[in-house]
Amino acid sequence: MENGIELSAEKAAAEVQAVLANPRGWTADGRNSFRLVDSGPVDFVVRIATPGTVDRICGRAGLRTRGEVNCSVGEDVVVNLKRWVLGSDQFDGPIGEYRALIVNHEVGHRIGHGHLGCGGPGRPAPAMMQQIDGLHGCEANAWPYDENGTYISGPTVP
Known part of the structure; x- marks a missing residue:
């Protein structure tokens, strides 16, 4: 946590830990923990x-x-306080879900995943889609995997 930010580091760490432990998160691939x-x-x-x-x-x-926006650089997964607090107009879910998207997207980069596009109108947006730039027909989604353990994908984009 950057000095001077009035957020509880313990609460933020617990929230990040809960996202990374979620069964719809990156651990669903069986390779990451x-x-x-x-x-x-x-x-x-x-x-x-x-x-x-x-x-x-x-x-x-x-x-x-x-x-x-946020980024993943070297050992740092950098979360923008503005997005952590305010979310995004493109994401119509609760702020906790948007925070899960931030963590999943940037940790996804950290573990080797690139950007994806919308997999089709009405489908859940991939966690690796830059949803802050628009949903392009997809539905807002924070998770890399669905409740059945299927990876939510789309076409590769730069």
Whole structure:
């Protein structure tokens, strides 16, 4: 948690941990597992930061977040405080679901997944779709897998 942010680091960590442990999350692939640690070696760190800090961290890797979006760079999964608190107009679900989308999308990049497009009108949007840029006929969705354990996919996009 960036210094000066008035969010509970413990509550945010618990929320991130719950997303990563959800049966519709990345662990459904049978290859990934996640464990919350407070010290020692890590594969990645989820950081919640102000838009300016997100722009700086992500910008070092050549990414333009424009104070609006999140990124995954090196060991850092960087969550924009603005999105954590306000969500997105494109996502009509509750804020907890939007936070799950943020975590799933950026952790998805961290574990090797690229962007996907809408798989068809009325279908759930893939978690790896940039839903903040519009749903293109898909329905807002926070999870990589459906309740039956099927990966929610779509066409590969740059």
